[in-house]
Amino acid sequence: MIRDAETLQILLDSIHQFVDEVLIPRENEVAETDAIPRDIVEQMREMGLFGLTIPEEFGGLGVTMEEEVNITFELGRTSPAFRSYIGTNNGIGSIGILIDGTPEQKSHYLPRLASGELLSSFCLTEPDAGSDAASLKTSAVREGDHYVLNGTKRFITNAPHAGIYTVMARTNPEIKGAGGISAFIVERGTPGISLGKPDHKMGQKGAHTSDVIFDNVRVPASQLIGGVEGVGFKTAMKVLDKGRLHIAALSVGAAERMLDDALRYALERKQFGKPIAEFQLIQAMLADSKAEIYAARCMVLDAARKRDEGRNVSTEASCAKMFATEMCGRVADRCVQIHGGAGYVSEYAIERFYRDVRLFRIYEGTTQIQQVVIARNMIREATH
Structure with missing residues (x-):
């Protein structure tokens, strides 16, 4: 809307x-x-x-x-x-x-x-809890008017710069799934918080991630989000549709940039006496990319409008995230190919984008998790 x-x-x-x-x-x-x-x-x-x-x-x-x-x-x-x-x-x-x-x-x-006075980080993923987020082990034990947090969070975006961390921790060990997980706002500088060394990633230089380690970190009970135990994981799930649509839109924008660069290169680069844009096999890669970007853009806008109308867009958000991120990977590959040898050297932006966009298919739920969500929703609708 x-x-x-x-x-x-x-x-x-x-x-x-x-x-x-x-x-x-x-x-x-x-x-x-x-x-x-x-x-x-x-x-x-x-x-x-x-x-x-x-x-x-x-x-x-x-x-x-x-x-x-x-x-x-x-x-x-x-x-x-x-x-x-x-x-x-x-x-x-x-x-x-x-x-x-x-x-x-x-x-x-x-x-x-x-x-922008404060930068935030969201601490959900752990060494043994990624796609299976409900299996997280970080604990939060109530001691009077505080909780004591222990555990390690992994691949946490903006962790080195964050002023606050939204931390998912298990407050009820007897409830093994999502129901035992609560969310806390933990401020930087709280005793017991430490950071792992910055992750050296395939791409996305300038976007920093690291482990966040909680060692007997005492957090006031007033920092429990909502003041209620057991709703933390549900809070995380509430924002997933939004995050997935955001990454899908990001994928569309990145694909448009890569295609613009590839088209410009194809018009300037000459072989056999004419611009390579005039060769049909190059045109096929340009056209396939344009059509897929258009399709992804339409999906993202449709799902966004439905979410603004208050509708459940779990399926649509997963469809958009899955299609747009996979599309972005295909466009990146074609655009490197259009650049030829130049696409493999860092003088051209496509070399960097090719590495940067690979992450889109992993975070906010992998492509495989999106497939599971879509199919599960389809089966639920068909059997109710």
């Missing part, structure tokens, strides 16, 4: 210009230094990009799902590291507080997240 088309267009135009004039020219710098420049972070703060999804009453822009995916299409056209830096504040790092937090938790943390 777009609330005000004119206002949205002004925002999209400003983000489009920011991507073209500021972010794209600095991509190589980010790749070489493995860091987002501080002046860019400040510009993102000034534009309100840390609070896109946080309601206006807490200092954010309160965008709808349809508005969010349109914004993400734009942000997807540059290095994923830029989007990742603001992504947790707009997604899993804040939405749990927004959905289930107490009034005090919302008023204390959401304005600081919206302004």
Whole structure:
């Protein structure tokens, strides 16, 4: 649902210009230094990009799902590291507080997240709990007016920079599944928190992840999200549809960027006396990519609109995430091929994008998990 088309267009135009004039020219710098420049972070703060999804009453822009995916299409056209830096504040790092937090938790943390004063991290994945998230072992034991947390979280986005961590921990060991898991807001600097060494990843330089280790970390009971035990995993699940649509939109934006670069290269690169864009086998790769991007964009927008209408989009979100991320991988592969040998060297952005977008098919639920979700929902609907 777009609330005000004119206002949205002004925002999209400003983000489009920011991507073209500021972010794209600095991509190589980010790749070489493995860091987002501080002046860019400040510009993102000034534009309100840390609070896109946080309601206006807490200092954010309160965008709808349809508005969010349109914004993400734009942000997807540059290095994923830029989007990742603001992504947790707009997604899993804040939405749990927004959905289930107490009034005090919302008023204390959401304005600081919206302004970018605080960066958030979402601590769910563990060394032995990834796709099977309900099997997590991190424990939270009640001791008076505190909980004591112990455990290790893995591959946590923005962990080295976060001011708060939303931590999923098991408060009731007798309940083995999701029902025994609660969510806590844990502040950076709390005694007992330590970070593992930064992960050295295949791609996405500038987007930092690491282990977060909790060793007898005492957290006030007031930091239990919603003040109720046993709803933490349900909180995590509530934000999954949103996150999956966000990554699907990101995949569309990245694919559009790669195809634009490949088309430009194909028009400039000459073989046998003419641009390679005139060869039909090159045209086939361009056309297949264009059609798949169009299909993915339509899926994302349709699912976003349905979510804004209050409908259950578990199946649609999984379909969009699965199709868009797999599409993005195919487009990346074709675009490297169109570049030929040039696509294998770092002088051209496609070499970096080819590595960067591989992660899209893994986080926010792997392609295989999406297949399970889609099929399970189909079977449930058919048998009820």
